[in-house]
Amino acid sequence: MLCKTRSVRALAIVATATTALLSSCKKDPVEVNPTGTTSTASTSYINNWILANMRDAYYWNDKIPANPNLALAPADFFKSLLNTYNATTNPQGDRFSWIQESAAELTASLNGETKTTGMDFTLILTAQGSTDVVGVVTYVLPGSPADLAGIKRNDLFYSVNGIALTTDQATLNKAFADESVPQTYGFAAIQNGAVVRTTTTKTVTPVVFQENPILKDSVYTVGTRKIGYLLYNQFVPGPNGSTAAAYDNQFKAIFGKFKTQGVNELILDLRYNGGGYVSSSIELASLIAKGISGQSKALYYRQEMNPTLMAQLQKDAGGLESLNKYFTPQANNIGNQLNRVYIITTHRTASASELVINGLRPYMTVNTIGSTSYGKNVGSITISDKTNTQNKWGLQPIVFRSFNKNNESDYWTGFTPTVAVNEPYGALVPLGDLRDPLLATAINHMNGLTTGGRQAATPDLTVGSSDDFKPGANNMFITDPIR
Structure with missing residues (x-):
C-alpha cells in the first residue's frame, strides 16, 4: 500500500502485532518476492528520504536525534532514529517500528501473502530447567504445503534442517534463518510424560500462499x-x-x-x-x-499523533x-x-x-x-518512495497512539x-x-x-513462536518458565 505521508489527511491507520498499517487509500497490487527489490539508490539519498519521512510522521518525532549519522547503512540509520524501548528507563518507548528492504514484500506480508510452509508453531522448553526446545504446531493453513504433508496441530518437532532447537538465541536464529527454502523437520513425541525424539522427518517446500x-x-x-x-x-x-x-x-x-x-x-x-x-x-x-x-x-x-501533526491539525x-x-x-x-x-x-x-x-x-x-x-x-503506516523507483525500501514506523x-x-x-x-x-x-x-x-x-x-496449573514453558522470525518481529528473548 502506497500512501503519501506529507499531508496529515493522507495518514489513515492500520494495526499489526509487529505492524500496524494505517490506510484509507486503496491497496495497490504487489507481488511476493518481486524482481528488482534491491535498491540501487545511493545510501545518502535513502537515508535522507528516511529522515524526512520520520520527521514528518513518526509518533516520537520530537525524540529523533538532531544530527543523525547519515553515513550508516539504511537499516542501521533507521534504527538510530527510534525512541528505543527499555523496560526500566523507557517502558513506553518504541518496540514496533521497522524497516524492510522491499516495500512490495512488506505490503504483501501485511495482506496475508507470504512464502510459507503454512505451519504456525509455538516454541516451548521440553521441561522446566531444560535448555532443549521443541516446536509445537498450533495450526496449519488448509491447503498449504504443511497441510498437504500431513502435519497437524499438536505435532512436535525438535530440529529444523538438522539443527536441534535449544534456548540459545544464535541456534534458533540459524534454525529459522530462511523459511523460504525447503524445511526438514525432525519430529518428536511424548512418551510417559517426556518429550522423546523420533526418527520421523518431513520436508516441506514453502510456496507463495495467501x-x-x-x-x-x-x-x-x-x-x-x-x-x-x-x-x-x-x-x-x-x-x-x-x-x-x-x-x-x-x-x-x-x-x-x-x-x-x-x-x-x-x-x-x-x-x-x-x-x-x-x-x-x-x-x-x-x-x-x-x-x-x-x-x-x-x-x-x-x-493521537506526533506534536507537529497535532498542532497542524x-x-x-x-x-x-x-x-x-x-x-x-x-x-x-x-x-x-x-x-x-x-x-x-x-x-x-x-x-x-x-x-x-x-x-x-x-x-x-x-x-x-x-x-x-x-x-x-500504538499503530503504524507503510511508507514507500513513489518519486524514485530506484529506492525499494519500505518503512513501518509507529505514527499514532489509540x-x-x-x-x-x-x-x-x-x-x-x-x-x-x-x-x-x-x-x-x-x-x-x-x-x-x-x-x-x-x-x-x-x-x-x-x-x-x-x-x-499447567506451567507456561513457552519461549517464542513462529511470529518471532517474521520481518518486523521483536528480537525474541528467552526467559525462565512463568509460574
Whole structure:
C-alpha cells in the first residue's frame, strides 16, 4: 500500500502485532518476492528520504536525534532514529517500528501473502530447567504445503534442517534463518510424560500462499445458551492485490448466521492474532458492540499523533475530528442480543486485536480468557518512495497512539485476563473443540462455574513462536518458565 505521508489527511491507520498499517487509500497490487527489490539508490539519498519521512510522521518525532549519522547503512540509520524501548528507563518507548528492504514484500506480508510452509508453531522448553526446545504446531493453513504433508496441530518437532532447537538465541536464529527454502523437520513425541525424539522427518517446500484469516466458526448450544464462536487470525480485508473486502464480507456473513440462529453469547478467539488493518477491526467490532444501532457517530477510538501533526491539525478546518474513528452501521450487528463478549487472548494477541478489546469496553462487558495480551496501543503506516523507483525500501514506523471512548489507552503491558489459563502444549485438541481449555473456560465462566483468577496449573514453558522470525518481529528473548 502506497500512501503519501506529507499531508496529515493522507495518514489513515492500520494495526499489526509487529505492524500496524494505517490506510484509507486503496491497496495497490504487489507481488511476493518481486524482481528488482534491491535498491540501487545511493545510501545518502535513502537515508535522507528516511529522515524526512520520520520527521514528518513518526509518533516520537520530537525524540529523533538532531544530527543523525547519515553515513550508516539504511537499516542501521533507521534504527538510530527510534525512541528505543527499555523496560526500566523507557517502558513506553518504541518496540514496533521497522524497516524492510522491499516495500512490495512488506505490503504483501501485511495482506496475508507470504512464502510459507503454512505451519504456525509455538516454541516451548521440553521441561522446566531444560535448555532443549521443541516446536509445537498450533495450526496449519488448509491447503498449504504443511497441510498437504500431513502435519497437524499438536505435532512436535525438535530440529529444523538438522539443527536441534535449544534456548540459545544464535541456534534458533540459524534454525529459522530462511523459511523460504525447503524445511526438514525432525519430529518428536511424548512418551510417559517426556518429550522423546523420533526418527520421523518431513520436508516441506514453502510456496507463495495467501492466508484466509478466518480459521474456524461455530455455533454451540449449551443449555439455554446459543454461543457464537469465531477464530480469527489476522485483520485483513481481502487477499493481497484485491480491492474487494472478501474476508471482511466473510465474517459479516458469519455474524448473519449468528444473528439468525439467535446467538446470545459470543466468543471471539484472537489467541494467535497479532493485528492487521484497523479498517477490518472497525468492521468486526461494529458487528459486536452493544447499543450503537441508530447512532451516527459512536466513537470506536481516537488517534493521537506526533506534536507537529497535532498542532497542524488544530489549525485545519476539521480540527482534531479527523482523528476520531467511529463504528460503522452493520445489518448483522448482534450487540443487542448480547450482554457481554468473551475474547480469548495470549501473548500473541496484539495491536488491532487489543484495539477491539479496548474499543468495546465502554459499550459492554469484555471478559478476556487465556493469558496477558502483548501490549500494543500504538499503530503504524507503510511508507514507500513513489518519486524514485530506484529506492525499494519500505518503512513501518509507529505514527499514532489509540484511545477509546473513555480516553483509556494504558495497556502498554497488555490486558490481564479475566480468567488465566494456558494452552496445554503437547496435549492440544482441535481448535473449536469444546475440550479446548481456553474455550471450555469461557463457557464455564458464562455458566458461573468460574469467577476469575488462574484456572490451570499447567506451567507456561513457552519461549517464542513462529511470529518471532517474521520481518518486523521483536528480537525474541528467552526467559525462565512463568509460574
